Amino acid sequence: MNPLTWIVTAASSWIVVLGLNELAVSAAVAVLAQLIAMVRLRNFSVLAATIALSIPVGLSMVVIHVPFGRNDWSTALELSVRFIALMSAFLTAASAIAVSELVKPLSHMPRVAYIVGSAVQLLPQGRDTLASVRYANHLRALSTHEHNTRGPLKTVEFVVLPLITRLLSAGAARAIPLEVSGLERTGRRTVLNPVKDTGVEKALRWLMPIVALVVVVWL
Structure with missing residues (x-):
């Protein structure tokens, strides 16, 4: 898949998670992102990185909200799961992108x-x-x-x-x-081996953020 499609997919999931701010939605996005990463990489590297990043954040949420908040554990849980969802989407997209493939579509x-x-x-x-x-x-x-x-x-x-x-x-x-190499020159750039980019992916990159915004506004 084109690296720009991965980026737009992750950004759209962020819009949904942050816009709806629902525990079930955050959990669903986190699980889906981790499953995609496991199927692609055939290992648990993204899951391990997510856990390593989420543990200190989750502990800080507990320290901040449990002693002084009104909803005690529920607020800490919702914020922690939301962070896990955001990191899962970001790390899954990052694991699928190579620097060379990311730069080529921007040629x-x-x-x-x-x-x-x-x-x-x-x-x-x-x-x-x-x-x-x-x-x-x-x-x-x-x-x-x-x-x-x-x-x-x-x-x-x-x-x-x-x-x-x-x-x-x-x-x-x-x-x-x-x-x-002519960085300052005007004109169209070409690459010898361009990254694959289908018409369906181009359409999806426009539709996904729009659909995410519509879902957030509608719900």
């Missing part, structure tokens, strides 16, 4: 495609850069975790500053390839 808007691709890849790039900076410090026999007053200063000097410098340098280095 007719090259600047938007570049911004989306860069934003999605920022976290893994930062993680890899941080690992290389720490390895460089290890080769220099430099510890940034010493328990003294210079510990935080050494962390800033030998980890934070090199990390920021390398990320900024990498961003500047991409300017020339982007200029060569």
